[in-house]
Amino acid sequence: MSINRKQFLEMTAALAGSSIMTSTMPWFSIFNNPAPIGKDASDRVRLGVIGVGSRGTGLVQNLQELEKTMNIEIAAVCDNYEPHYDRAIELTGGNAEAFLDYREMLEEVDLDGVVIATPLYEHAQMTMDAMQAGLHVYCEKAMARHLEDVKAMYETHLEEDKILLIGHQRLFNPVYLQSMEKIKRGDLGPLVMMRGWWTRNTDWVFYDNTGGRGTELDRRLNWRFYEDLSAGMISELGSHHFQVANWVLGSPPESVMGSGSINYFDDGREVYDNFGLIFRYPDNIHFVYDCITSNKHNGVQVQVMGNDGTLELESNMQYQENPPEPPAMQKLVECIEQNKNEAIPIGGATWVLNSPVRMGGEYITPEYDMNDTLLYLEGFVNFIRKGIAPEKLTKEGYNASVWTLLAEQATKTGEMVTAPEEYILS
Amino acid sequence: MSKTLNLYRNGFYAMATRFFVLIPELEDGSGDELFQKIKDEVNRIESRLSRFIKESEISKINREAFKADVETDDECFEILSACKYGWKMTDGAFDITLRPLMDYWKNEDNQPDETLQAVKESVGMQHVELDEENQTVGFKNENTELDLGGFGKGYALEKIKQMIESSAIKDAFISFGESSVLAMGEHPAGGAWKIGINDYTNPGNSIHEFEVSNGSVSTSSNFFLNDEGVLQNHTHIINPKTGKPHENFTAASVSARSPILAEILSTACLLLSDEKIRELMEKYDDIEIIKVDYEPEKPEVSEFKSIGE
Structure with a gap:
């Protein structure tokens, strides 16, 4: 069995309002309580993408998925390396305004938020410039090359009252939803x-x-x-x-x-x-x-x-530490300790583990083909509409x-x- | 005064059930090393034979063997040959192709009708062709599907038996889901291990006792009691002759030197007539079989024993 979107929403709904949800992963509730999506052009969330290298390309493709359902638009793309600049234009079919300099993009295009996928050392300045220009930011991990920049980014987010999300996509992974629970x-x-x-x-x-x-x-x-x-x-x-x-x-x-x-x-x-x-x-x-x-x-x-079990988060598997010992096995041990060779009633039909899957383990959550980066970006768009994350x-x-x-x-x-x-x- | 014993005990989950090992006179360090070897071997076998694991050999055969013959390695071919031999020997009562019928009966709305007839015709080892020369397996029917659930535990115990025989350890007691037990050497108090068969009408007491040294006891039944003694009708044993679940409350246990033989015979004996069982006994000098009929108020035990060595 594998889960689809509907079952994922049932899983998040089942945890809604629970202390587990509110204290450890409140962002998952956005899927059951999304921002209303207006159909007009004025309701459209306009995004810019800075950095269209390997990761940036993937993010553009994810945003294009969201364009189908969420009334959003990749309004601008930017990369200061020409082959990537050309790729960005090609990827967006020439519909997005293209820039070599992100500062020009921030100045010239009317945007609600930016997605930043540039090299680590460039994150801090771009993120702070974007927030100071009034935009919400989704920036790839990690935040910055230097501690003081990480702090400055965080403080800018508070001062400017702008959303700042960092792309650790496991935060939106269904395995983690079930694991945290x-x-x-x-x-x-x-x-x-x-x-x-x-x-x-x-x-x-x-x-x-x-x-x-x-x-x-x-x-x-x-x-x-x-x-x-x-x-x-x-x-x-x-x-x-x-x-x-x-x-x-x-x-x-x-x-x-x-x-x-x-x-x-x-x-x-x-x-x-x-x-x-x-x-x-x-x-x-x-x-x-x-x-x-x-x-x-x-x-x-x-x-x-x-002490009772192990989760393997990257493979969606859970293992219990100790199987319950068959009662007859305990009896055998008692007999051995008393130096008595008595028959122990062990033989019977196979004892069965509940929901067994493979190699002594069980799935944490049923198999799924959901894309956690896509879920994260969907969350980002919803948070932009609500103005808060x-x-x-x-x-x-x-x-x-x-x-x-x-x-x-x-x-x-x-x-x-x-x-x-x-x-x-x- | 009884002497203090080192008793190595450990367990893990595998093949959808629990595995427990008990080895007297073994200190923890050596015990952990042997236990890890056993666990690795069981996992290796499961990863090859499980139809739940996409990458397993059996899954590959199930996916491809109707379209084209699938080449297998020595181990896999020997396993399938043993299964086919077991099928012939038991007049088709042991059959690793019954999964489609089990699935059919899992749906409670299904009835014995034409659909059942079609499913029934698709199962049976006659649809599985083994080519010894090329070491390939091919299916003659599109719906054929292998399920080694009734074989894997016995096979794993066979391998573990060999592992122990070639080690310095003489005495060991292993329970694989309780339905398959391997007893090596002697009980620490002396004598063969005494393996009781649980009496479902009087849980915790034995309805029969086997004395086993360097051999195995396998039990099959179409119902069982959990640790709390509650009846669980957890599985359907399919009678390939009728295509229907075997519904009588019966159980069969087989003691044999070979865990594989015990495994095959216990499944088959649940369905075979007493006469056929007696016929089978003649081929072997080391087996002991009991059939328990739980239908009467007081369970009735029929015993079959091969005649001496």
Whole structure:
């Protein structure tokens, strides 16, 4: 069985108003209580997209899905790299106004919001400029390259009273909807640890023919490799899972330790090709995380471990810790302890696990083919219409981004890092 | 004074049920290592044989074997050959192609009518062709579907039995969903393991006892009691001869050295006549079968034993 939109809405409706929903994931209620969609041109939500590279292209395509049902319009597109600028025009069929400079776009086009999918180091200025120009912002993760920029973005959001959402798309994933419910309901027993990893076997080169590492073009296109532009896999991959850990454990970490190195892809890149981190959370819980780009055996995973069970969030699986022991087995043990060889009544028809699926586990939520990025953008449009988004959603992005940078700091210094007072949200 | 024993106990879920292992005289470290090997092997087998897993060999065969013959590896071909042998040996009472009939009867509105006739004609191992030379499997009927649910546990125990035999461990007791039990070596108090068959009219008491050393007991029935002793009519055993669910309250248990043989025979004996069971017994020197009829007020147990070694 797999769920469709209708069943997804039944799932969110079933949790509506519950303390689990309001305290951990209030944004899911937007699907049962969407903003009214007027049909007139004046009711149309007009969006601009800044950055139409690999991720930006995907976001444009998702927005085009929404154009079919939500009375929205991709009114403007922008990219300062000409091949991407041309692609943006082609993708939007020439209907969106195209710009090489986002500032011109902000000045010239009447927009309600922007979607930003530029390299990490450009996020902060663009986001703040957009909000100061009166626009709501959906910005790809992570927020910024520097802590002070993350904070400045967050403060601008408060000062300008504009929506700021960061693209950790698991926040809108149906698996997490069901997982948070199970976790909060106590299905796993007391939580004792989280583990996560992202392992791949790839050189991670997005663009060939840039002239090699260190050239201006390589810095521009393969920006993920340069320390001043990106924190490498810590910001581009890890931040997704740091957000998940904060969300599941209901708090940002207390501290982080870590180490990283380049031991295989020594091609002139400045960021690690492998690293390991240990985050410590309140209640003495650790989140152990590692990442490697030269071995893919373990794939990608986040495990939530409780004393009674485990959730594997990336594969939508849950495992109970201990099957109930057959009563006859207990009797056998008693007999052995008393040194008696008595017959134990064990034989019978097969004992059956409820809703069994595969390999000792069950699905967390039925299979689905829903696209969490699309759901997130649908949420963004609805929040724009309402003029407000749940503050917790913005805070999830903020805390994940702050701890991404603190984790990087831990690997650089070899020290246990805690958050400076000024970065802790009340 | 009874001596203090190291008793390694551990369990996990697999094949839609629970698996428990008990090994006397084994300290935790070695126990964990052996347990991990057993668990890996059970998972490996499940990942190959489960029709619920899209990537499994059986799923692949179910998808493709009608369109074109599917090439299999040695293990898979041996398994299917064993299933076909079991089908022949039991006059079709053990049959891994009955899934479409089970699905038919899951819908309570369905009746024995023409549709049933069509489904009935589509099942049966006669539709499954095994080509030994090319090691391929092909379906002759479009609706044929393999379901190794009644075979996998026995097969897993067979492999685990071999694993234990080639290890330093002599004594072990393993329950796979209680319907398949493997008893290796001796009970710590001495003598063969005594495996009781639960009496459904008097739960927690044995209606029969098998003495087993290095062998297996498999039980089939079309109903069962959960841990709380509540009757669960959880599954339909299909009688391939009639195409209908076997509705009598009966159970069959088979003790044999080979867990696979015990598994095949327990399913078949639920449906076979006493005469056919006696005929089967003649082929083997190590099996013991009981059939329990729960229909009368007091359950009636029929025993069949092969004549000596």
